[in-house]
Amino acid sequence: MAVNHAESPPRLEPGPLLAATHNQGKVEELKALFEPHGFRVVSAIELGLDEPEETEATFAGNALLKARAAMRASGLPALSDDSGLAVTALGGEPGIYSARWAGEPRDFYRAMERVEDALQASGSADRSAKFVCALAVAWPDGLEAVFEGEVHGTLVWPPRGSQGFGYDPVFVADGETITFGEMAPDRKHAMSHRAAAVKKLRAALLA
Numbered sequence: 001m002a003v004n005h006a007e008s009p010p011r012l013e014p015g016p017l018l019a020a021t022h023n024q025g026k027v028e029e030l031k032a033l034f035e036p037h038g039f040r041v042v043s044a045i046e047l048g049l050d051e052p053e054e055t056e057a058t059f060a061g062n063a064l065l066k067a068r069a070a071m072r073a074s075g076l077p078a079l080s081d082d083s084g085l086a087v088t089a090l091g092g093e094p095g096i097y098s099a100r101w102a103g104e105p106r107d108f109y110r111a112m113e114r115v116e117d118a119l120q121a122s123g124s125a126d127r128s129a130k131f132v133c134a135l136a137v138a139w140p141d142g143l144e145a146v147f148e149g150e151v152h153g154t155l156v157w158p159p160r161g162s163q164g165f166g167y168d169p170v171f172v173a174d175g176e177t178i179t180f181g182e183m184a185p186d187r188k189h190a191m192s193h194r195a196a197a198v199k200k201l202r203a204a205l206l207a
């Protein structure tokens, strides 16, 4: 899905690209996905930008909010990523609250355990889930665009693997036997929710 708030959004010109995220795992993945196309990804962490409060109710809304805040703080076109794990038997939770389920300071083993406990308590045998990623771009002239990607799979317990970040060690994509946590980064990048969103963004905004 591409929700273009612009009649015809400008092209993204290869060069420096401000990644409006404070999550180092996302920065690494956005680098791997964009740098082969001529971009040099600079993150909000490197620029010391403030982290805005995520007050919207959707992935796309929060992605736009983060891109807008970084664009205003830097004066540069900004790319943000709002993403999360939506578990079918939990009615889509933790969804936009995926980072918040890890508490402060963030502890993703605890977040994965919380998902597993909720699944057990639900009594459901359905362990299906999906990762969702909304990528938003905000330009200094006020134009904006959002692109969403998903990957469907199953949750396993206990967690397996130390690659990736967040909930990767409990997620097995459909058709795979190993978790994203056990998978080489290039292979995850060929099938992930983030890669699906990047593909749509590239088709719309890159020459």
Ligand code: ITT
Pocket: 020, 021, 022, 023, 026, 051, 054, 066, 081, 082, 083, 084, 085, 096, 098, 099, 100, 108, 131, 164, 165, 166, 167, 168, 180, 192, 194
């Ligand atoms: P920013 O807002 O600064 O970008 P964040 O970590 O707070 O960083 P989100 O609010 O979008 O980002 O939270 C998304 C969470 O969902 C993230 O912290 C991960 O735990 C999880 N997540 C998203 N994509 C993931 C992926 O590819 N693999 C594993 N977990 C992922």
